[in-house]
Amino acid sequence: MLELLTGSGLAAAAGMNAYIPLLAVxxxxxxxxxxxxxxxxxxxxxxxxxxxxxxxLLVVEVVADKIPAVDTVNDVLQTVVRPTAGGLVFGSSSTAxxxxxxxxxxxxxxxxxxxxxxGAVIALxxxxxxxxxxxxxxxxxxxTAAPVISTFEDVGAVGMTVLAIVMPVLVVVGxxxxxxxxxxxxxxxxxxxxIPLDRADGAAA
Numbered sequence: 001m002l003e004l005l006t007g008s009g010l011a012a013a014a015g016m017n018a019y020i021p022l023l024a025v026x027x028x029x030x031x032x033x034x035x036x037x038x039x040x041x042x043x044x045x046x047x048x049x050x051x052x053x054x055x056x057l058l059v060v061e062v063v064a065d066k067i068p069a070v071d072t073v074n075d076v077l078q079t080v081v082r083p084t085a086g087g088l089v090f091g092s093s094s095t096a097x098x099x100x101x102x103x104x105x106x107x108x109x110x111x112x113x114x115x116x117x118x119g120a121v122i123a124l125x126x127x128x129x130x131x132x133x134x135x136x137x138x139x140x141x142x143x144t145a146a147p148v149i150s151t152f153e154d155v156g157a158v159g160m161t162v163l164a165i166v167m168p169v170l171v172v173v174g175x176x177x178x179x180x181x182x183x184x185x186x187x188x189x190x191x192x193x194x195i196p197l198d199r200a201d202g203a204a205a
Contacts, residue, residue: 002168007090009164009171011119012178015126017065017157018078018085019058024161025089026051036165042092062154066147068138075131082127083120090119093164126178133182152181 013021022045028036030046044050064074130153137145156178163170 003093005168005171006164007093007115007119008122009160009168009174010089010093011086011122012126012171012175013157013160013164014086014089014119015082015123016130016153016160017058017061018082018123019054019061020154020157021089021161021164022085023051023054023058024158024165025092026054028165036093038092045088045092062150065150065153068146071134071138071146071150072131075127075134078127079131083124086123086126087116087118087120090122091116129182156181 010021010025025036025038026046029038029043030048030051038045061074061078065071134146134149137149156174160171160174160178163174
């Protein structure tokens with residue numbers, strides 16, 4: 001069960017930012033083996049060249065995702081990248097030894113493609129939600145919300161990644177928090193730009 005929570009948390013993080021969980025998994029395996037040890041077949045994620053490329057892509061992603069209009073284009077381009085990253089981090093972590101998971105998921109051993117597909121689907125769902133919510137927030141705030149929401153997403157991806165590796169039992173709580181935030185943004189967006197919440201509530205009454 002803990003393996004599934006670890007993989008799900010990392011895949012959900014990849015749906016928000018593809019490179020944060022990829023970099024975290026690689027760095028943890030290379031420099032912090034007490035936190036995570038990837039099986040031999042996934043050790044390439046901690047290769048110094050892979051880590052360097054992922055780090056550069058992370059910087060590009062962090063900047064692009066905070067610029068109105070550019071963030072929408074970036075989300076379209078990330079439609080392939082984020083699910084792919086979700087599949088990679090789920091597939092690697094489901095058979096890894098972490099501080100919280102010391103017994104690899106044996107039931108995945110005969111079907112290595114299963115966790116990759118599961119991770120890709122989870123990341124795709126999160127990514128799709130992000131793509132749907134961001135335009136609503138941009139319209140409601142005239143684009144000023146883009147850097148704020150993007151920062152929250154980056155923080156959320158970091159937090160979800162840490163929970164997935166260190167305390168996977170709290171991944172469910174993290175996902176519920178993300179859902180609550182999405183609902184709040186959608187409700188705010190439906191009220192329209194520049195309409196105070198109390199006035200909108202009064203009009204609805």
